[in-house]
Amino acid sequence: xxxxxxxxxxxxxxxxxxxxxxxxxxxxxxxxxxxxxxxxxxxxxxxxxxxxxxxxxxxxxxxxxxxxxxxxxxxxxxxxxxxxxxxxxxxxxxxxxxxxxxxxxxxxxxx
Amino acid sequence: xxxxxxxxxxxxxxxxxxxxxxxxxxxxxxxxxxxxxxxxxxxxxxxxxxxxxxxxxxxxxxxxxxxxxxxxxxxxxxxxxxxxxxxxxxxxxxxxxxxxxxxxxxxxxxxxxxxxx
Numbered sequence: 179x180x181x182x183x184x185x186x187x188x189x190x191x192x193x194x195x196x197x198x199x200x201x202x203x204x205x206x207x208x209x210x211x212x213x214x215x216x217x218x219x220x221x222x223x224x225x226x227x228x229x230x231x232x233x234x235x236x237x238x239x240x241x242x243x244x245x246x247x248x249x250x251x252x253x254x255x256x257x258x259x260x261x262x263x264x265x266x267x268x269x270x271x272x273x274x275x276x277x278x279x280x281x282x283x284x285x286x287x288x289x
Numbered sequence: 290x291x292x293x294x295x296x297x298x299x300x301x302x303x304x305x306x307x308x309x310x311x312x313x314x315x316x317x318x319x320x321x322x323x324x325x326x327x328x329x330x331x332x333x334x335x336x337x338x339x340x341x342x343x344x345x346x347x348x349x350x351x352x353x354x355x356x357x358x359x360x361x362x363x364x365x366x367x368x369x370x371x372x373x374x375x376x377x378x379x380x381x382x383x384x385x386x387x388x389x390x391x392x393x394x395x396x397x398x399x400x401x402x403x404x405x406x
Binding site for chain 1: 293320322324329330331332333334337338339345347348379381395397398399400
């Protein structure tokens with residue numbers, strides 16, 4: 179069974195701090211997605227990375243896919259209370275239709 | 290409005306009483322999938338469907354059935370629910386191009402919270 183290990187599982191920081199969330203696996207994925215989930219709602223896609231070494235930026239969020247396509251990171255600069263939520267990474271496998279999720283990182287940004 | 294609709298949103302039932310959670314999407318998507326979400330485990334894929342009449346097992350299919358008779362609907366069936374199936378369930382859909390090239394999102398429903406007593 180393929181696994182995606184996400185760390186840390188919980189993170190509580192002050193507004194303005196920077197943070198990084200990691201997603202690691204021993205398996206190679208064809209793509210890696212990052213989602214954010216609010217209580218009572220389904221996950222919402224933030225970004226998909228498909229090429230080894232790829233870096234994507236979404237305002238204050240920077241996403242990176244490892245060169246070997248086995249790991250990824252999400253870096254948030256100057257976190258704000260609105261960034262609070264559950265962040266999930268998910269690895270895709272080409273045309274199989276399978277998607278493997280990490281355990282999630284619960285982020286709390288205090289004003 | 291493009292959406293994935295799940296029903297019911299909440300259900301409390303008893304062990305052994307068959308239940309169905311419906312999922313419907315209005316985006317003409319080929320691909321649909323069911324997940325369960327449990328604390329500390331993230332989302333785990335139960336079943337997925339690449340198109341009408343095509344379904345396949347995810348990582349945790351035991352105790353569940355699905356069917357895909359129409360493109361828009363992908364119901365999740367629990368023939369004999371047990372307490373370990375108490376969970377938050379999500380349905381998701383994508384177009385064929387979205388899941389193949391992985392450059393567009395899966396669209397998730399808002400979830401169904403099931404409690405099996």
